[in-house]
Amino acid sequence: MTYDLVVIGGGPAGMAGAAAAALAGLRVALVDGGPRLGGQYFRHPHSAEPLRGRFPRLRAAVAGRATVLARHRVWTVQREDDLLAVHCLAGERDERPRTVRGRRLLIATGAHDRSLPFPGWDLPGVLTAGGAQALLKGDRVVAGRRIVVAGTGPFLLPVASGLAGAGADVAGVYEANRLTGIARRARPAPAKVAEATGYALELLRHRVPFHAGQAVIAAHGDTGLTHVTVARLDRDWRPLATRTVECDTLAVGYGFLPQLDLPVQLGCATRPGVDGSPVVEVDAGLRTSVPGVYAAGEATGVGGADLAEVEGLLAGRTVAMDLGRTARPAPALARRRRRLTAFAEALLRAYPVRDGWRGWLSPGTLVCRCEEVPYARVLEARDLGALDSRAIKLLARPGMGWCQGRVCGYAVACLMGEAPQPPRRPIAQPIRLGDLADQPEETP
Amino acid sequence: MKHETEFEISFDGGPVPARQGQTIGAVLHAAGIRSWRTTRFGGRPRGLFCGIGVCFDCLVTVNGTPSLRACQTEALPGDEVTSG
Numbered sequence: 016m017t018y019d020l021v022v023i024g025g026g027p028a029g030m031a032g033a034a035a036a037a038l039a040g041l042r043v044a045l046v047d048g049g050p051r052l053g054g055q056y057f058r059h060p061h062s063a064e065p066l067r068g069r070f071p072r073l074r075a076a077v078a079g080r081a082t083v084l085a086r087h088r089v090w091t092v093q094r095e096d097d098l099l100a101v102h103c104l105a106g107e108r109d110e111r112p113r114t115v116r117g118r119r120l121l122i123a124t125g126a127h128d129r130s131l132p133f134p135g136w137d138l139p140g141v142l143t144a145g146g147a148q149a150l151l152k153g154d155r156v157v158a159g160r161r162i163v164v165a166g167t168g169p170f171l172l173p174v175a176s177g178l179a180g181a182g183a184d185v186a187g188v189y190e191a192n193r194l195t196g197i198a199r200r201a202r203p204a205p206a207k208v209a210e211a212t213g214y215a216l217e218l219l220r221h222r223v224p225f226h227a228g229q230a231v232i233a234a235h236g237d238t239g240l241t242h243v244t245v246a247r248l249d250r251d252w253r254p255l256a257t258r259t260v261e262c263d264t265l266a267v268g269y270g271f272l273p274q275l276d277l278p279v280q281l282g283c284a285t286r287p288g289v290d291g292s293p294v295v296e297v298d299a300g301l302r303t304s305v306p307g308v309y310a311a312g313e314a315t316g317v318g319g320a321d322l323a324e325v326e327g328l329l330a331g332r333t334v335a336m337d338l339g340r341t342a343r344p345a346p347a348l349a350r351r352r353r354r355l356t357a358f359a360e361a362l363l364r365a366y367p368v369r370d371g372w373r374g375w376l377s378p379g380t381l382v383c384r385c386e387e388v389p390y391a392r393v394l395e396a397r398d399l400g401a402l403d404s405r406a407i408k409l410l411a412r413p414g415m416g417w418c419q420g421r422v423c424g425y426a427v428a429c430l431m432g433e434a435p436q437p438p439r440r441p442i443a444q445p446i447r448l449g450d451l452a453d454q455p456e457e458t459p
Numbered sequence: 460m461k462h463e464t465e466f467e468i469s470f471d472g473g474p475v476p477a478r479q480g481q482t483i484g485a486v487l488h489a490a491g492i493r494s495w496r497t498t499r500f501g502g503r504p505r506g507l508f509c510g511i512g513v514c515f516d517c518l519v520t521v522n523g524t525p526s527l528r529a530c531q532t533e534a535l536p537g538d539e540v541t542s543g
Contacts, residue, residue, distance in 0.1 A: 416515070
């Protein structure tokens, strides 16, 4: 069967988009790689679905109206005349290819942690901040006994307070930026102030120290993490004084990178976001530059769950209108989107990544974890005449491994002094050659 | 809250407790097993890093099937996980 709309991504943006479009009378399929709806923000354990808040409301709005295809990982999207074909791998261990077709496509693929390399960052016990949060929210596993939380951005606070609340000894939160004047510049809504205050109180209650202008610049241990080097930073993130902090776990993240593989495959125009990383360009109705393709949530710029949900609602309505359904104008929703976008952009400006992190690297520091490319080999390739990250990749292989540069691509671009480029990955998920050759079955 | 089934999986032959719905990566990490493969060149130990299916550091062999992402693969009763 052919759907009016296929939504890719079951987080706040995708759920809201699917619900809005289905309420307007469209036949909607919602595709997600995970075992249940929610994405990263609404991640919850198998046995404890949230009963209050926005998730149950969104889920109720989706349920019965849209076809939910969980455990469907999209590896490529193609145009087929008037339709868009979403090619998935369904299942987990016994995955099989399946294709879902729609007249319109909404991309709500979210974001993942932005990582910076530093000595020892591939030691077991070093996790991304999002990874530690996913363990806690999805599996109810506290990532370690004594945990350091580090990096930059407002996300470090819920991670640290969640871990402390779950019984971990959080040795400290190390926020690389100094955050002077942030409240004045970002002008947060009262609800956001209350949320931040809640985290701060939780940290206070558990006596977790918060250090602004400091970072973890090295991780140490033999077969696993035993301690980290923490540095006080100057404005450009160059280390001033250092000290050692013992810990068995480090949760580290420097903001987020939107997942843009699919919109780039389709040729959707991108632009540099406020933080320099590419985002999908959309109009006020969340239409991308490619007819029939829409984007909502982090793909259009990292802005958090509230903004993602609003964009999803707007996108779902736009799709309905574009397919000839009547939808009443929603000026309040559009205003809310503008306000939340302004707030998100102010936060991105308040939590930049400064160049000084490059000075944390030693020649042996792995830049690419998959291909085990040390910083020295990146410099060597540059000396051999590789002038941009593409040439570096061909000569020294960073970004050629399993993750296809998702983890190191940002850092490699920065090391080459260039702006991060939109990803060119014709295959967004690993697929067996046999599956690639087979004709997939239609879903459902 | 739904009833939460508890069961065991094995890691290199030893028993590891698991709860229904947990990923293999979460089960191992919770049991203090933080590394289950070594890298091709440097023989460096690797386990969970991104935790959400992006980095592929946590690749694992389950019941003989290689290269599964531990953080994306739900643990099932009796799973035999082997390090590599």
